[in-house]
Amino acid sequence: MSLARRLTAFALIVISASAIGCRDDGTASAADPPRIEIKAAVAPIDGIIIAAPTDGRVTAINVREGSVVHTGEVLVTLSNFAVDRDLAYARAAVLAAEAKMRASQRTPRPKNDDAVETAAEIRRMRQAKVDRYRALLARGDVSKQELLDVETELAVATRDWVAARDRAIDVTPFTDPALLRAELDRARADEAFAVHRQSLLTIAAPAAGTITQLNIHQGDDVYTRDRLAEIADPSVVRVQAQIAPELLRYVHTGAVVDVKLLTIPARTFREPIVHVTSAAADGGPAIVVNVPNPDRLLRPGTPALITVQ
Numbered sequence: 001m002s003l004a005r006r007l008t009a010f011a012l013i014v015i016s017a018s019a020i021g022c023r024d025d026g027t028a029s030a031a032d033p034p035r036i037e038i039k040a041a042v043a044p045i046d047g048i049i050i051a052a053p054t055d056g057r058v059t060a061i062n063v064r065e066g067s068v069v070h071t072g073e074v075l076v077t078l079s080n081f082a083v084d085r086d087l088a089y090a091r092a093a094v095l096a097a098e099a100k101m102r103a104s105q106r107t108p109r110p111k112n113d114d115a116v117e118t119a120a121e122i123r124r125m126r127q128a129k130v131d132r133y134r135a136l137l138a139r140g141d142v143s144k145q146e147l148l149d150v151e152t153e154l155a156v157a158t159r160d161w162v163a164a165r166d167r168a169i170d171v172t173p174f175t176d177p178a179l180l181r182a183e184l185d186r187a188r189a190d191e192a193f194a195v196h197r198q199s200l201l202t203i204a205a206p207a208a209g210t211i212t213q214l215n216i217h218q219g220d221d222v223y224t225r226d227r228l229a230e231i232a233d234p235s236v237v238r239v240q241a242q243i244a245p246e247l248l249r250y251v252h253t254g255a256v257v258d259v260k261l262l263t264i265p266a267r268t269f270r271e272p273i274v275h276v277t278s279a280a281a282d283g284g285p286a287i288v289v290n291v292p293n294p295d296r297l298l299r300p301g302t303p304a305l306i307t308v309q
Contacts, residue, residue, distance in 0.1 A: 041302060056078030062075055073204060215229060216228050240286055259307075
């Protein structure tokens with residue numbers, strides 16, 4: 001039999017004889033509100049589904065089914081090499097942008113003309129030696145290999161002179177402060193986004209409660225919105241009862257009622273009505289009362305009796 005049928009209300013309206021009599025002055029008196037008893041039951045406990053916020057591989061599971069967790073407690077840790085790579089790239093881009101910014105603020109170094117002059121003098125000496133060896137080769141006083149050797153020395157000297165000259169050229173780099181600042185801001189934004197993506201790999205409990213379902217194992221690959229676990233808080237349960245439409249005028253949200261849980265031994269609570277529906281999804285009107293369940297003994301389907309008076 002479904003919960004909706006079990007919650008079908010019946011009302012026992014007991015009207016005391018003393019409430020029907022006339023007042024001492026002989027005028028008619030309105031009847032007191034009737035005493036209403038309604039069959040009820042503990043409703044299913046609503047759970048919070050823990051879904052994967054991003055793709056990854058399960059590397060650590062810190063809970064099991066039945067574990068009691070607190071808000072913010074780490075439940076599952078994922079790994080994702082692409083996320084780690086993007087974070088490394090973003091951090092490198094920030095370092096490069098900061099280096100450009102610092103370089104733009106340094107005073108340009110002066111030219112080193114002495115090094116250029118020294119390299120030029122060595123090159124001139126090597127050129128003169130090549131000219132002399134060519135004349136000697138024409139007279140047959142040196143071999144062709146000896147001329148090739150001094151020509152190689154001239155080539156090396158020329159290379160050193162060109163390098164010294166290029167280093168001494170005062171080339172002012174493009175240092176638009178606004179552009180450099182924009183590049184640095186973009187690099188930092190990319191880094192913040194990469195850090196956020198990495199933080200999604202650590203999944204924490206959004207609320208306190210008990211792990212009622214755990215659908216993963218270490219090493220599993222999970223994808224965004226995959227259902228990983230479910231948390232429920234059974235410390236407070238909902239007692240729900242359907243009520244006849246003609247009795248709705250006697251109940252309202254906030255009215256204090258007596259709730260008797262038919263356990264062994266029976267438990268009685270006096271709590272306010274938290275919700276009154278004119279038409280429940282699975283039947284007629286219904287009332288809902290929250291009752292404490294600190295020892296977690298009250299389970300869905302536990303029968304109860306709600307008294308309105």
